[in-house]
Amino acid sequence: DAGVIQSPRHEVTEMGQEVTLRCKPISGHDYLFWYRQTMMRGLELLIYFNNNVPIDDSGMPEDRFSAKMPNASFSTLKIQPSEPRDSAVYFCASSLTRGLGDQPQHFGDGTRLSIL
Amino acid sequence: SQQGEEDPQALSIQEGENATMNCSYKTSINNLQWYRQNSGRGLVHLILIRSNEREKHSGRLRVTLDTSKKSSSLLITASRAADTASYFCATDNSGGGADGLTFGKGTHLIIQP
Numbered sequence: 135d136a137g138v139i140q141s142p143r144h145e146v147t148e149m150g151q152e153v154t155l156r157c158k159p160i161s162g163h164d165y166l167f168w169y170r171q172t173m174m175r176g177l178e179l180l181i182y183f184n185n186n187v188p189i190d191d192s193g194m195p196e197d198r199f200s201a202k203m204p205n206a207s208f209s210t211l212k213i214q215p216s217e218p219r220d221s222a223v224y225f226c227a228s229s230l231t232r233g234l235g236d237q238p239q240h241f242g243d244g245t246r247l248s249i250l
Numbered sequence: 251s252q253q254g255e256e257d258p259q260a261l262s263i264q265e266g267e268n269a270t271m272n273c274s275y276k277t278s279i280n281n282l283q284w285y286r287q288n289s290g291r292g293l294v295h296l297i298l299i300r301s302n303e304r305e306k307h308s309g310r311l312r313v314t315l316d317t318s319k320k321s322s323s324l325l326i327t328a329s330r331a332a333d334t335a336s337y338f339c340a341t342d343n344s345g346g347g348a349d350g351l352t353f354g355k356g357t358h359l360i361i362q363p
Contacts, residue, residue, distance in 0.1 A: 138292070167350065176355035177293075177338070190350065225292055236281050236300070236342075239351065241292030 136160070140226050140242035148250055152214040155245045157226030158207055167239060168201055168211050169225040177225070183209065216249045223247070254282075254339040254354035262360040269326040271357040273339030274319075282315055283340045283351065284324050293338065296324075329361045 139158040147153055159166045167182040181191040186203045194201070198217070203209040213220055223246050227239040257272045273282070281300050285293040299306045299315045299322065306313045312325040326333055336358045340351040 169353075177353040179350045179352070182350055227292075236298070238283065238295035238298060239293075241294070243290070243292045 138226055138228055138240050138242035140224075140245050142245060143243065144246045144248075146248045146250065147216060149218055150215045152212065153216045153220075153247060153249075155211040155224050155226075155247070157209045157211070157242060159209070159226070159228030160240055161207065163228035163230055163240070164206070165229045165237075165239075166203060166209050167227040167229075168209070169227065171223045171225060171244070180211070218249045221247055221249050254341050254352060256337070256339055256354040256357040258357060259355070260358045260360070262362060263329060264362050265329060265331055267329055269329050269333070269359055269361075271324045271337050271359070273322045273324070273354060275322075275339075275341045276320065279317075279341045281342055282313075282322050284311075284313060284322075285338045285340060285353075287336045287338065287356070289335075296337075326359075329359075331361050331363050333359060334361045335359060 138160055141156045164185050168180040169177050170180055171177045178193055180193045181201045182189055183203045186206060199213055201211045223244045225241050225244045227241045229237045229239045254273050254275045263269055279301055281298055283298045284296045286296055287293045297308050297311055297313050299313050301317055310327045315322045322339060336356040338353050338356045340353045342351060
């Protein structure tokens with residue numbers, strides 16, 4: 135089975151540019167999560183979806199961040215405009231059913247984002 | 251704020267020795283999970299322990315949970331060089347607060363060959 139697929143794996147861009155990160159969850163999983171990982175703050179939950187509907191976006195740091203899930207097999211996380219402090223590794227994860235504690239989450243290998 | 255806090259932050263041992271990592275958390279939970287992250291990769295689920303369980307085994311892994319102390323430990327027996335990774339505990343929140351898992355900052359484990 136294919137795991138969670140994220141693209142691109144690395145992104146380097148100039149401050150102020152729009153950045154779009156992509157995620158394909160595992161087929162059949164109905165929960166999708168976006169996380170950000172930094173040395174200082176560890177792994178932070180940004181937003182999660184259930185059946186393509188955003189459930190909790192309280193972790194999204196600012197209005198510059200937005201996420202969509204137009205269908206069950208695709209999600210995007212967009213940063214516009216990007217700033218140097220957005221530099222981090224962004225992970226997408228998916229899980230089955232009630233993945234909020236009693237199901238394992240399956241992570242992609244992340245997008246390493248560097249904003250210059 | 252972090253729900254789970256791992257201890258120690260870093261651990262270096264010789265191959266063949268046992269490695270023990272600890273996790274403390276603040277609020278009531280339904281379940282606690284442990285994950286491993288190899289350098290440059292995503293997190294991989296290792297084991298889940300429910301709040302009504304005290305101990306669970308999976309291969310060379312042993313997890314304990316003490317809800318009275320709000321703590322868990324992960325023991326890796328007979329460590330191998332391939333066990334070198336960061337290990338994270340993750341908790342849900344049964345107290346009606348934010349949903350989803352909250353991860354600690356991890357223990358970085360180095361196995362010396």
